[in-house]
Amino acid sequence: MRLIRIEFPKNLTTTSALHFGEYLRAMPIVEAYELNFGENRWIEPFAALVASSEITRFKHRVQQRPIKVLNQQHMTYAAHIGFFQSFGFQYGNAPGAAPGGVSYQPIQVLTSDSIRDEAASKDVPVGEVMEQHADRLAQVLCQSETGNIHDTVQYSMREIMRNVVEHSNASRIAFCAQYWATKQRVEVAVMDWGVGIRSGLSQNPKLKPASDSEAIELALMPGISGKSGRPQQRLADDRWKNSGYGLYMTSRLCRTGGTFLLASGTAGLILSGREVSPLKWGLEGTSIRMQMSVSNLPGLRDELARFASEAHEFRQKSGRCEYLSPSLISQALSKDLI
Secondary structure (H helix, E strand, O other), X not given: OOEEEEEOOOEEOHHHHHHHHHHHHOOOOOOEEEEEOOOOOEEOHHHHHHHHHHHHHHHHHOOOOOEEEEOOOOOHHHHHOOHHHHOOOOOOOOOOOXXXXXXXXXXXXXXXHHHHHHHHHHOOOHHHHHHHHHHHHHHHHHOOOOOHHHHHHHHHHHHHHHHHHHHOOOOEEEEEEEEEOOOOEEEEEEEXXXXXXXXXXXXXXXXXXXOHHHHHHHHOOOOOOOOOOOOOOOOOXXXXXXXXXXXXXXXXXXXXXEEEEEEEEEEEEEEEOOEEEEEEEEEXXXXXXXXXXXXXXXXXXXXXXXXXXXXXXXXXHHOOHHHOOHHHHHHHHHOOOO
């Protein structure tokens, strides 16, 4: 019997997780496999979701041939947050089983049906059901339970997660978060396995993105939504409680004090300051990674009003964003709407 040993990355970052996915996709089909975790010493939240998705896809590709997991006992953090059970190996906690703490949110997997059922039973909108989960992620990201930045991040996270249920046709959504006190850095990861951004935006007959990369750039513009019709205006309390601003406001917050990654289908973008870097992607649905330095967060308080003002000015100058050419959208992203 031919057996192949698969080596898991020593440090699981976004880059190494993507390389690991390519490694698995190039793996020949044999009788059995061993997945060796013996060298691993570091695992990041977003990379954990990517690696879990890639392992799950690999299992389907090899048609459930035996895959033995080896040398995972030292990965206590990964086991605690539900990493192993997220791809079907019965070790550690199941996703959502661990309660979490002040500095982390374990892997949580919610089904769209359960969210809709809960909303129906309480006779409330889906957004309200997602409020608690969004608040938890905002607390980890901002290291605070209150404040202008917390409220904005909470709203943006709720909008992102609500859109999964309402527009992506995904059966489930996964998310997790971590705060590293020694590095003063936080990371929040969200992933679904739905129709993707391009298909979601195309539900609006006025939006016709020609590619995944064009759809991602379009989705990051203020006021863009797969919903047809005129976007609602900003409310008087300056909170962006309207469709089409969740990704915009969250990306602006993150890229001012860190990085924002948005990926879907075959393409992705990493935004950091004024830098816009394309990313080769290969997972279904939509994936989001938010990274920020906690030390930068207090300075963002005054930036929120500027973000809102710039979005309004951009829309006034450009007209309705769905009519913008791809080149103008890319230019707006690279110039940070200035």
